Amino acid sequence: GAGVSQSPSNKVTEKGKDVELRCDPISGHTALYWYRQSLGQGLEFLIYFQGNSAPDKSGLPSDRFSAERTGGSVSTLTIQRTQQEDSAVYLCASSFGYGYTFGSGTRLTVV
């Protein structure tokens, strides 16, 4: 597609439920990133996929968070047993070389 597509745009979930967030990167972009941004805060790195290499998971805050990227394209970020502190905007970005293009994000609210 023309841009990075994320779905859903908004998600409200109950504490303890699992959620899946989807990212469809720009076609041909080999790198895909997940960040999250809490209200009024900076960007927090979560995970980075580059081609067929093992992902860089160094930013995942706990083992409740996981992500996969299928076929070098679409990625899914899964948060298990959601907590209120997981409430944030989850941003996906993709790149080919340096400089990212971000998607419009998924606003997750845990109630």
Added chain:
Amino acid sequence: QKEVEQNSGPLSVPEGAIASLNCTYSDRGSQSFFWYRQYSGKSPELIMSIYSNGDKEDGRFTAQLNKASQYVSLLIRDSQPSDSATYLCAAPTNFGNEKLTFGTGTRLTIIP
């Protein structure tokens, strides 16, 4: 020390004046630097990249890089109210790795 550091602001500038945004970085190996603009409630948008020492101009925007001082800045000339946003500085902090580390951002308000 944070890898990429910005003055958090907020910064207020009168319309038509020059806005100056500053960023320092800790990794001397960083070769490329990026400025993103983020409007409230929106995702970051890449507005400038710079790879060489000196200035790079694009319309009303000028990025300045000084690798010796590990300093990068963004100047916005003839500031407009539409420039009001948070500006994020970013750099890759591992050589050969495209992953960017972002500063916390500077909130800029242009006063009409």
